[in-house]
Amino acid sequence: MITARSAGAAAVALAAAMGSSDAFAQTLVRNLVIAADPQPFSADDLLWMEVRAGDLQLADSMNIYASRSGVFVPLGEFSRVLELAVGVFPGQRRAEGWVLSPDRRLVVDLATRQATLQGRIIPFSTDQAAIYDGDLYVRADLLEQLLPVRIKADASAQVLALTATEALPFQQRAERDQRRASAVGDPQDEETRLATPYRLFTAPSFDVNIGGQLARDGVDQANRYDVRAAGDLLHAGLEAYAGSDDDGRISDARVTLSRKDPYGRALGPLGGTRAGVGDIFTPSMAIGAASYAGRGLYYTSAPLENLDLATPLNLRGELALGEDVELYVNEVLQRAQTSPVQGRYEFLDVPLAFGLNTLRLVFYGSQGQRREVVRRINFGTGQVEAGRFVLRLGAAEQGLTVFDVGGGETPMMAEAGAARLVALADYGLSPGLTLSAGAARYRPQGQATRTLGSFGLRGSLGAVAAQVDAAFDDQGGRGVTLGAAARPFGVSIVGRHSEYVGDFIDETRQLGVSDQAPLARATDLRLDGQVSGPRGLAVPLSFNVRRLQRADDSLTTNAELRASAPIGRYYASSSVVYEAEKTALASRRRWLGASDVTTLISARLQARAGVSYELSPDPGVDTAYATVDWQISDANALRLGVVRAIGPRPATSFQASNLWRARRFDLALNVAYETERKDWRIGLQLGFGFGYDPLERRYEMTRPGVAGGGAVAVNAWIDANGDGLRQRDEQGVGGLVVDTPAGAEVTDEAGRVFATGLGDAAVARIRLNDEAIDDPFLVGGAGVIEIVPRAGRTLVIDRPMARSAEVELTALFIREDGAARPLAALDVELVAERGGQAIRARSDHAGVLFFEGVPPGAYALRLQTDQARTQGMSLAAPVTLFVPADGGFVRGGEVRVRLGQDGQP
Known part of the structure; x- marks a missing residue:
């Protein structure tokens, strides 16, 4: 039997006999030792497996070998996917680096068949690890001892599922991205802040509501209106309101x-x-x-x-x-x-x-x-x-x-x-x-x-x-x-x-x-939490209690428990209220309750129903109601409702409303009938707004709401000359989706849209989504715009766009003998000569690097710094590429990567 030691000795003797150099002898020894080691798997055992951590896909495909000896995972590629600082050095038949922190040093040495993790020695057998195709393949059971993961390989589904036993770098980064994205949506979207300076004067926006009502007895006739105006005046925000009484007089x-x-x-x-x-x-x-x-x-x-x-x-x-x-x-x-x-x-x-x-x-x-x-x-x-x-x-x-x-x-x-x-x-x-x-x-x-x-x-x-x-x-x-x-x-x-x-x-x-007498003491207590129910149901609860004691020893206590939760396709809310009042002359206690539920019967039909009641001391229902809302079309809605009041003066009221939602106004007809008094009422209400569109330089009649909050006018076009200013002959970009707090709007063929209803919050974020644009190579600037919305003020967002490119390169690992093989999970960055944010990509299992939305210009490619340093990699030759002005598909060639000097990191 030829062992590694005997093969090495024979190689040294052979090299000496041939007069060869020490370097040749060392190479020959290394090759003979590798050949002498039994291989626990073969090329026929290859499986391409998707790597997942829960719902997160880490790699769409990875070379996994499953043989009678077990499932073998490439330690170098797997570490790059997990963003761990572990590099593989095939020439030395070892891997080294650290796990999660530099003090947790990891070394895997095939020569000694020992792994060292934070000073602890982990021996392994010849069928647990092997060098193959430029990587160190480690059997799953040994890998679980080296890295803080648990692995389950499903060969039939071709999925390698891992569970982290400690927070790994990719999870920590995902959590940071999620926190950053909690207010802006997509964490990959570049964000910019757009100033909204106050002006000496801007054209104000107006909201107008006009309503009238006819009644059977003529007593409840009504003729009301209100007008709101908002805009900039004297370098401040102006908000004005005027409203009338039922007789049409300003009140x-x-x-x-x-x-x-x-x-x-x-x-x-x-x-x-x-x-x-x-x-x-x-x-x-x-x-x-x-x-x-x-x-x-x-x-x-x-x-x-x-x-x-x-x-x-x-x-x-x-x-x-x-x-x-x-x-x-x-x-x-x-x-x-x-x-x-x-x-x-x-x-x-x-x-x-x-x-x-x-x-x-x-x-x-x-x-x-x-x-x-x-x-x-x-x-x-x-x-x-x-x-x-x-x-x-x-x-x-x-x-x-x-x-x-x-x-x-x-x-x-x-x-x-x-x-x-x-x-x-x-x-x-x-x-x-x-x-x-x-x-x-x-x-x-x-x-x-x-x-x-x-x-x-x-x-x-x-x-x-x-x-x-x-x-x-x-x-x-x-x-x-x-x-x-x-x-x-x-x-x-x-x-x-x-x-x-x-x-x-x-x-x-x-x-x-x-x-009432002044207070002597007061106590408030609030509890808010969530109760988990069956099938993942989460019910938020809110409990409030207030106790007031006055100088005359009178005592008032109010307590309330509220809950709201989705139950299947229903959304239910319920509350229970306790009221107690004690004075020198009397004492009173009451328990009250209310419940209501909403459900979508179909995509255009919604029902709501509710009831209020007294639990003690006189149990009974006070009122009950039910409504049905039918969205007949995008422009027409119908509401039917009934309200039943129960008590000393019971009454039933039927209501019907029809709303026409035109592009520029809302018009509604309301009808009500009360059965006991046989009283009927008919009302008509008209609502509309006037907002100034700074792109069109004219007032535009809109649906109501334009004076109650901020608005934006988006101007998107193909910036052919790259000056950032729209010329008369430059084409607009239609189909750009503008996501606002009030909903989504889409630019027209001229590349323009006027979006209202942004509210008056501290800040609002506008997301410009170009995924629906017909030309997939068009790209713009920042994807998220942060503004300070103000009532009646319209902010212009210019969106110059240029044709971009999709760039494809191939990552290759250059072995010591000069042979090349595809390198997976390699992180690289494209850096524009003119500056700006680097564009990142990671190679797939075949070594393919793919960049989307690359603007025209000259670029240099570099390895991601942390990965290159920890794994001892460098570019074998500089890589540059050029994206033409008309964009399109660009094949950028090869990215050749080698280990550092003498195979050291």
């Missing part, structure tokens, strides 16, 4: 000039994230003065989408005639408003979970229209960065508007016109501690004017976020509030307790209360 008017900048430059050198003058809302304190409407001015430098534990979230916005709005917090229905008040919706003290919250406002038109606005609010301690100063100011004549047109829907209070001044400041003392202070002069409802001062701290105690605030006023009142929040076991817990003495008035806990 409400509002106007505001404001500036917004989430990046902290709202007032230029004075900084700020938002500032305004006109009809505004003052800021809310953590304890003491609440947010109030009035005519005045405000300023804040606080982050637009952050709140602390003690500051209530008050949501306000425009609500058109005939619209209802529902508020979902983390997919749980929390509130609803069925009609506008002064043209607005208002949700006060919205309950939030600790951390990032998704708020979804769902608007329903009276004829079945549906639109959504999504906001994300980070709810935490209110800490600011160390050394940063945050200021919030507000000054207003509470309850008054800039233009007093009389009437209105809110009665004039005795406090109307009283000055309300609020100033709040936060300063970051350290990364974990923030100092807060505030002052206010205000007149609570039914109380005397008072001056208040407050101070507080925000910080964290381990995993618990906490804050404390104390306040005192010039009327002898004092109060202190403590808030804490945590998320144990995935459940958000937010608690807040306050104590008051000296008839202290805390509006944040009892806004609008004037005929």
Whole structure:
């Protein structure tokens, strides 16, 4: 039997006899040793297997050998796929590198039949590893000892499935990409930020709603309208509203000039994230003065989408005639408003979970229209960065508007016109501690004017976020509030307790209360979590409880449990409410409930039904309703509904609405009939908008909503001369999909589209998707555009495009004897001579490298730095290529790769 040792000795003796050099002898020894080793598989055992980690495909094909000895995986290629720093050196019959961290050194040596991992020696047999075709093939059981993976090979399905026992680099990168993509969509899309500077004047946008109603008895006749206008004026954003009463007389008017900048430059050198003058809302304190409407001015430098534990979230916005709005917090229905008040919706003290919250406002038109606005609010301690100063100011004549047109829907209070001044400041003392202070002069409802001062701290105690605030006023009142929040076991817990003495008035806990005794103490507790059900069903739950004790020992308790979840094709929401009130004269307790469900009967038919009821002390149904919405066509929708009120005065009402959604307006006919009184009503409502299209330089009549938020006008064309400016003879690009927060729009044959409904959030992201364009070789710039949307303002997005190329190259590994073989899982980058972001690709099992969307120009190819360094690879020769101006398919030749000097990395 010829062993490796005897073969080596014979080779040395033969080389000496022939007078050969030591190098020749060493090469001969190496070849004889390789030949002498038994091969645990042959070429006939080759299988091309897809490599997967769960739902993620890591490689569409890899050379796997399955023989009687087992399943063998190429260690070098497998490490490149997993992005591990392990290289194979066939000439030395070994592999070396490190796994996850440099201190976990890995060496696999076929000469000694030993692997070393972080100092631990792992012996292996001759049938567990072998050099073959330029790589080190390792049997699956040995590979599981060397790398943090578990492997399952399915030869019939040709799938190699792996399960990571530790987070591998490709998984960590995928998680980072997913976090970056959570707001922008595709992680591979290049993103750019487009400024929206304020102008001295821009053509304003308008929304108009006109409605009329006829009734049988002539008593409920109505003739209403509202008009909204928005645009830029005097280098600020102008928003104006005028609304009438049922007799067609103007009853409400509002106007505001404001500036917004989430990046902290709202007032230029004075900084700020938002500032305004006109009809505004003052800021809310953590304890003491609440947010109030009035005519005045405000300023804040606080982050637009952050709140602390003690500051209530008050949501306000425009609500058109005939619209209802529902508020979902983390997919749980929390509130609803069925009609506008002064043209607005208002949700006060919205309950939030600790951390990032998704708020979804769902608007329903009276004829079945549906639109959504999504906001994300980070709810935490209110800490600011160390050394940063945050200021919030507000000054207003509470309850008054800039233009007093009389009437209105809110009665004039005795406090109307009283000055309300609020100033709040936060300063970051350290990364974990923030100092807060505030002052206010205000007149609570039914109380005397008072001056208040407050101070507080925000910080964290381990995993618990906490804050404390104390306040005192010039009327002898004092109060202190403590808030804490945590998320144990995935459940958000937010608690807040306050104590008051000296008839202290805390509006944040009892806004609008004037005929009851002052609070002595108040406690709030909120829990938000998710319950897992059968078949993967996840049910989000929200529980809120508030307990108020007053100076006269009266006690009020309110508790509410809400849940919303998809169940098959149904979406169900339900709530249970407990109310208890105890005074010196009486005691009352009630249990109430409500449930509703929505389902799609077909693609164009949706049904909703709901019921509200009392559980105790007088069980029974209060109201029940059902509606059916039928989308007859893209332009025509029908709604049928019935509402049954049960109680002392039972009544049944039937409703029908027909909506015509034209390209430039909405027209609706509403009919209602009440059975008990035999009362009928017929209403007609028309809604439309006027938006200025800066590309066409003219007003365009649109469907309503253009004045309620931002808009974009996209201009896409083939930039033949590459100057970035569209010439008259340059062709437009139709079919470019413009994804906006309001939905998708598509450019016409001229390459233009006018998209509205972007809302008024801190930022909005517009994704330009060119996959639907007829010419697959056309490419543009950044795929995601970040803008700051503003009501009534249209931002132009120019999209010059050029024909690109698809480039194909072949990666080859050059052996020591000069032979070449395809090299899989090689990471390379194309770098343009003119600069810009590198274009990356990875070779497949056949060594093919494929680049898509390569713009015209000259390029150099380089190996990806980390992989080349860890695996000791370099280019055998420089690789350059040129993409012509008309793009197309470019075959770039070969990428020849070799190991470093003397086979060392």
